[in-house]
Amino acid sequence: xRPRGGRQYGILASVPIIHWFRRDLRIADNTALNAGVxxxxxxxxxVFVLDDKLLKGRDIAPVRVQFMLESLRALDEGLRQRGAQLxxxxxxxxxxxxxxAQATGADAVYFNRDYTPxxxxxxxxxxxxxxxxxxxxxxxxxxxIFEEDELLTTAGQPYTVFTPYKKAWLSRITPIAxxxxxxxxxxxxxxxxxxxxLQSLVPHLPSATDLGFTxxxxxxxxxxxxxxxxLKRFRDSGALKAYSTQRDFPGIEGTSRLSPHLRFGTISPRxxxxxxxxxxxxxxxxxxxxxxxxxxxxxxxxxxxxxxxxWREFYMQILYHFPHANHANFNRAYDAVRWGSGDAALDEExxxxxxxxxxxYPIVDAAMRQLNQxxxxxxxxxxIVASFLTKDxxxxxxxxxxxxxxxxxxxxxxxxxxxxxxxxxxGTDAQPYxxxxxxxxxxxxxxxxGAYIKRWVPELAxxxxxxxxxxxxxxxLVQAQAGCIIGRDYPAPIVxxxxxxxxxxRRFRAVKAG
Numbered sequence: 001x002r003p004r005g006g007r008q009y010g011i012l013a014s015v016p017i018i019h020w021f022r023r024d025l026r027i028a029d030n031t032a033l034n035a036g037v038x039x040x041x042x043x044x045x046x047v048f049v050l051d052d053k054l055l056k057g058r059d060i061a062p063v064r065v066q067f068m069l070e071s072l073r074a075l076d077e078g079l080r081q082r083g084a085q086l087x088x089x090x091x092x093x094x095x096x097x098x099x100x101a102q103a104t105g106a107d108a109v110y111f112n113r114d115y116t117p118x119x120x121x122x123x124x125x126x127x128x129x130x131x132x133x134x135x136x137x138x139x140x141x142x143x144x145i146f147e148e149d150e151l152l153t154t155a156g157q158p159y160t161v162f163t164p165y166k167k168a169w170l171s172r173i174t175p176i177a178x179x180x181x182x183x184x185x186x187x188x189x190x191x192x193x194x195x196x197x198l199q200s201l202v203p204h205l206p207s208a209t210d211l212g213f214t215x216x217x218x219x220x221x222x223x224x225x226x227x228x229x230x231l232k233r234f235r236d237s238g239a240l241k242a243y244s245t246q247r248d249f250p251g252i253e254g255t256s257r258l259s260p261h262l263r264f265g266t267i268s269p270r271x272x273x274x275x276x277x278x279x280x281x282x283x284x285x286x287x288x289x290x291x292x293x294x295x296x297x298x299x300x301x302x303x304x305x306x307x308x309x310x311w312r313e314f315y316m317q318i319l320y321h322f323p324h325a326n327h328a329n330f331n332r333a334y335d336a337v338r339w340g341s342g343d344a345a346l347d348e349e350x351x352x353x354x355x356x357x358x359x360x361y362p363i364v365d366a367a368m369r370q371l372n373q374x375x376x377x378x379x380x381x382x383x384i385v386a387s388f389l390t391k392d393x394x395x396x397x398x399x400x401x402x403x404x405x406x407x408x409x410x411x412x413x414x415x416x417x418x419x420x421x422x423x424x425x426x427g428t429d430a431q432p433y434x435x436x437x438x439x440x441x442x443x444x445x446x447x448x449x450g451a452y453i454k455r456w457v458p459e460l461a462x463x464x465x466x467x468x469x470x471x472x473x474x475x476x477l478v479q480a481q482a483g484c485i486i487g488r489d490y491p492a493p494i495v496x497x498x499x500x501x502x503x504x505x506r507r508f509r510a511v512k513a514g
Contacts, residue, residue, distance in 0.1 A: 015040075015043065015105055015106070015107055016040055016043040016044060016045045016104055016105070016106045017036040017039060017040035017043065017044055017045070017106060017107070017108045017109070017110055018036075018044070018045045018047055018097065018100060018101060018104070018106045018108070018109045018110070019032060019033045019036045019044050019045070019046050019047070019109075019110050019111070020032075020047055020048075020049070020093075020097060020109055020110070020111040021046060021047065021048045021075065021086075021111075022048075022111060022112065022114060022119075022265075023112070023114055023143055023263070023264060023265040024112045024142055024143070024265035024268075025048075025068070025071040025072060025074075025075050025222075025223075025224065025264050025265050025266050026075065026078075026224040026227070026265060026266050026267065026268070027075070027078045027079065027082070027188055027189065027224065028188055028224065028228075028268075028271070029268045029270055029271055030112070030142065030189075030265075030268070031112055031140040031141065031142035032110040032111050032112045032138070032139070032140040032142060033046070033110070033189060034189055035110055035138070035140060036108075036110040037189035037190070037191065039108075039110075040108075042189070042190060042191055044084065044189075044191055045087060045100070045104055045106060046075075046079055046084055046085075046086050046087065046191070047086070047087040047088075047089060047097070047100060048072055048075075048086060048087070048088050048089070049088075049089045049090070049091070049093045049096050049097065050088065050089065050090040050091075050206070050211070051091075051092070051093055051122075052090065052091065052092075053092075055211060055212075058402075059402055059405035059406050059411070060213075060406070061375070061405060061406050061407055061408060061409070061411055062208060062213040062214060062215035062216070062217070063215055063217040063219035063375035063407065063408075063409045064219075064260075064263075064375070064408070064409050064410075064411055065208050065211060065213050065215070066208050066213075066215045066219055066222075066409075067219055067220060067221075067222040067260055067264065067375075067409045068222065068264060069205060069206070069207065069208060069222070070221060070222030070223055071222035071223050071224070071264050071266050072086065072088065072205055073205055073223070074222065074223025074224055074225055074226070074266075075223070075224065076205065078224060078225075079191065082188075082189070082190055082191040083190075083191055084191035086205075087100070088205055088206075090206075093122065093126050094125055094126045094128075094129035094130075095129070097109055097126060097129075097130060097135075098129055098130060098133045098135070101130065101133065101135045102133065106135065107135065107136060108135060108136040108137070108138060109130055109135055109136075109137050109138075110137075110138045110139075110140065111123075111137075111138075111139055111140070112139065112140050112141070112142035112143060112265075113139045113140065113141060113142070113143065113147070114143060115143070115144075115147075115148060115316050115317075115319070115320045115414070116319060116320075116326075116413045116414060117319070117323040117326055118413075120320075123139070127139075142265070142268065143265065143269075143316075144269060144312075144313045144316060145169075145173065145269050145270060145273065145309070145313065146169060146172065146173075146313055147317075148316070148317040148320040148321060150172070151165060151168045151169060151172065151317070158317055158318070158320075158321040158322075159314070159317070160318070160322075160428050161428060161429075162310075162311065162314050162428065162429070165310070165314050165317075166307065166310050166314070169310050169313070170306075170310075173273075217372070217373060217374060217375040217407070217409075218373060218374055218375075219260075219374060219375035219376070219409045220257065220260050220374070220375065220376060220409050222260070222261075222264065222266065223266055224266045224267070226261070226266070227258060227261035227266040227267035228267065230256060230257055230258055230261070231256065231258060231267060231271065231272065231275055234255075234256040234257075234258070234275070235275050235278065235279060239253065239254055239255075239256070240256070240275065240276065240279050240301050240302070240305060241279050241301040241302075242254065242301055243255075243301040243302075243304045243305045244300040244301050244303065244304035245300075245301075247304060247379070247380075248380045248446050249380070249446050249447070249452075250366075250367070250370075250378035250380055250381050250446065250447060250452045251447050251449070251451035251452035251455070255378065255379065256272075256305070257376070258272065259376075259410035259412075260375075260376070260409040260410035262312065262410075263409075263410045263411070263412045269309055269312070269313075272305075272309055273306060273309060276301075276302040276305050276306050276309075277302065279301065279302055280299060280302055308379075311415070311418075312412075312414075312415055314418070314428075315414040315415050315417070315418030315419075316414045316415075318330070318414070318418060318428055319413065319414040319417060319418070325417060325421065325427070326413065326417060327398070329421070329426040329427075330421050330426060330427045330428055331426050331427065331428075333511070333512075334425070334426045334433075334508070334511060336511045337426070337507055337508060337511050338507055339390075339394060339395055339396040340394060340395060340396070341394060347393075347395060350393045350395065350494055350495070351389075351393070351395055351399060353491070353494050354368065354385070354388070354389055354393060354395075354400075355368065355372075355403055356368065356372070357369040357372065357456075357457070358491050359388070359491070359493065359494050359495075360471075360472060360490070360491040360492050360493035360494055361388065361439045361440070361443075361493060361497075362443060362450070362453040362457055362460060362468065362469060362471065363381065363384055363439050363440075363442060363443035363446075363447060363452075363453060363469070364384060364385050364388050364439055365453075365456070365457050366381070366447075366452055366453045366455070366456035366457050367381035367382070367384060367385045367456075368385060369456045369457065370456050371404075371407050371408070372407060373456075375407060375408060375409035376408065376409055376410065377408070378452075380442075380446055381452075382404075382419060383419070383422075383423060383437065384437050384439055384442050385400075386400055386419065386420055386422075386423030386424070387423050387436060387437035387439075388437070388439055389423075390423055390424040390425075390504075391423075391424075391436045391437070391500065391501065391504045392439070392495055392497055392500045392501070392504075393494075393495060393500070394500060394503065394504055394507075397420045397421060397423065397424035397426065398420075400420055401416055401417060401420040404416055404420070425508065433505075433508040433512075434505055434508070436501050436504065436505075438497060438501075439497065440469050440470055440497070443468075443469040444469050447469075449465055449468075450463070450465055450468030450469070453468055453469075454468070457490070459484055459489050459490050460482075460484060460490060462481075462482040462483055462484065463482045463484055464478065464482065467482075471484060471486060471490055472486050472492050472493055474486065
């Protein structure tokens, strides 16, 4: 077949369908990819477009770019094993996909839908460009189990509180859930080798350095094989069954570590849901619902993990239906809340201390140092540090949201925004604004022996357990014996929690009263 213009991409075996990879960097259980294989008889051109607009975004994280590139390499290896090869292009997706379709003779582009405001604007523009060029476009549900309009209230409105959303989600999932072990996950596609000289396209995937990034974080490993390894370990080690009791303790490996993989789609939410269900010993009844009050420990673990999957979809549909929340308070009633101390220099100094993990509150500092070093943070400590920034330092939640997006390997616009607004009491949470985490009490409860603190704040390694949650309370002699002089080796608390708590409550009450 003679290419119809643009760059020379090689000789095609048949009229192909282009599969545009985005947040679905896997081969197994990939809805649009499997549809392309089915509709094109295996004739699929797999492509990923490095979008300079995204790569130059304000909140791009080098560790996330590194994870994405590792996942693309793993994807390319998997495709090669099936007789194909990943085409990697760079530029505007609309222009690049039109050019690729013209050069290969492809008559359609398939992709899985994304739901953030920016993604929706991009996809609308790309779809219009392709259709104007005579290329058919098909999009599919894959990133979630339930899309934004599949679960609505009886009045036809989106849910804005998690608990009723979760009930609706579970009421819909149970009737369609089959027997254990038969979730009808899509099979691995067999791809035909369509292009004989793909090597001439892109000789190699670029490195983070090639793209202008310097990654200083020791981030998680990317790729579909790594995602499946983590899922198998989480399930087979017993951590999934014990998830409800262990998930809040950052000093133990009680979580799956799959959040960056869900972010980039190296694993699907259906695969995660199936893994949770597979830990249960009973067959899945059509009307069975997951109740947190159940006594069976295995079921409680599955319940808790499935709840995390539901939170992910809840925040996605919130951002879809209420795009203003992307940069503003979801609850506009709190637009009048005053953030900051009134002293810009002091606020900047406090924010820097929070970012660098030197607030004088050990659990906060340990969490921030874990983030800065690894590109990941335990969910419990995410809540603690977010509460501390907004309720103790009195700083705008958007500062923390942006910092997280620049540091997290799993930085997801919807989940990150939802979590920060939950902590700041400006979001969807039904709890009132006076929920404020006491960092010392949180530390005592969830890191009782200080193992997590001592791992990430080594200057506290010799501090006795009775002082590990409040080192400033150590008598001078104990400080000397521990080799940790407060104010020299480790900072004194930069704020008084009790005083700051009263101040933030006063500010919220003033808005409520006004």
